Amino acid sequence: MTSNTDRERSKAGALQVKGEILTIRRAGDYYVIVFAAPGVAQRTRPGHFAAVAVGGQPTAMLLRRSFSIHQVDTAGALGGTVEIVVDAHGAGTKWLVERKPGDSIDVIAPLGRPFSLPKDPVSTILVGGGYGSAPLFMLADRLRERGCRVDLVLGAATASKLFGVVDGRRRASALHVTTDDGSMGTKGRVTAVLDRILDDYDGQVIYGCGPMPMLSAIAEIAQNRGIASQTAVEEAMACGVGVCMTCVLPVRGTDGITRMVRSCTDGPVFFGEDVRWSDVGTVPTDCLGAPIAQPESSK
């Protein structure tokens, strides 16, 4: 092995590590898993994600599950700790939340392109839908270190599906809560409070993580106001490391050309105005290399 490749690999972001689960606790409808993952914490920026193997070895569940990195502690046990927030709904996530402290966890992290931070101490709004708020707390810390005002908006269908209300009060400049059913905070969607906050504090950047319709709405509000938005998308991923092309969505490049872009390597964070929101799930006809209209052939 040449020293050149050693250097290339060491500077690359993601590590493949066998970590150890330290704690698993409930938080509303979610589980927070804290694990030791040597070397990962130092490399993590807000918006990065982790790909976790599920099912044990050998397993019928081949594909890793992706989770936003919620929290890291470089001084934590065993070479640094990482926290993820898990909504246990399918077989893989259910398996994961049933692990016990001391169990090993097979993780690749940090992956993806994180949020970028504004140069100036502008006023920012962070919007998290459900567990989508997970990466926003680290982001809030970084922004406030830079002197940015941080308004954190947490929204969910119902109170138990909110994540981080207590933490949010402490770490943001101000916390705003919405629920669809009105069980906590303002009744309605996050968009119901966004305009007022943007007006009140002259918000210059909106950061969002959560369901696609929410991200799309945020991007539209930002665009109408001529301000920036950064959105962390969630697309089904087979590999998480950029080799399979399953996780794509139509994104406009700086050259104006739309391409099907990998959300695991070029995202998950995209500038809101670059994503072709209404075309997600399709291949727009003006996309680079789009099929010329003809009857669909099989395979």
Add this chain to the structure above:
Amino acid sequence: MSAPIDMRANLAGAQLPSPILTASGCAAAGRELDRFFDITEIGAVVTKSIMLEPRSGRATPRMAETPAGMLNSIGLQGPGVEDFIAKDLTWLRDRGARTVVSIAGGSVNEFGELAARLRHEEGISAIEVNISCPNVANRGQVFACDPMSASSVIHAVRRNTSTLTPIFAKLSPDVTDIADIAGACVAAGADGLSMINTTLGMVIDTTTLRPALAGITGGLSGPAIRPMAVRCVWQVRQALPDIPILGMGGIATGLDALQFLLAGANAVSVGTAVFNDPSAPIRIQRELAAALADRGFESVADAISYAHREQE
């Protein structure tokens, strides 16, 4: 401790230091995996099938996990051959990795043109011809499912490729008699055969009550198809005792790779397992060396087709 295993592999003249390769479409062009292991240490990188022009691929969802496997319906997304040569092939060459370039086309001509375009490029150990794609001129019927279409493609590629560069026809398992197609490809000038490509499958989402994939059907891969792949290698080896075979389908461990060698493969590709473990190729290479040593083999070559031996 005995002498180290001779891991060298020979794919129709392409000399490789190891019989472990990546699988087309499961390693992009090597760069992403090079962060997890040194890609120059494995046999070769097999690149994602490249077409003449840029291709967007299909709509999403493009994948569905299945028991011990997955369905994919990517639709050959790629940047087109010019961009591939300028960026990916150049990078692989500079990196010092051996490269098998996989090509795909919608017509016999497109395959021929691709081969001609690659002909004078350096750093290509072999060409893998992905004939498991729809033939636009024949109502989208897959080339690999018809001996005539398959042989026309192989013929066109052979005519446009230097005799110094081996070409491998990549076979689909979705045929009645795979040895039949194999024979047709060899007769048309294939120097070797890769098998198997994915097998067509389908999942219906019981929540939306619709097909899970935007492309409706998709290719099944992973350990779920391994027995089918081993069977294909075995049958083709029986029919064609001397043809070089690159085996694949669900290889996730050194012992899986060993099964393929024993069935008649000269080397193997590791595909879907990479999604679970990005360093799978190098791990499998180490595991295979150990498995060969444990069984008293001195080289990879000694294990090839060993399961076909006469009863002792």
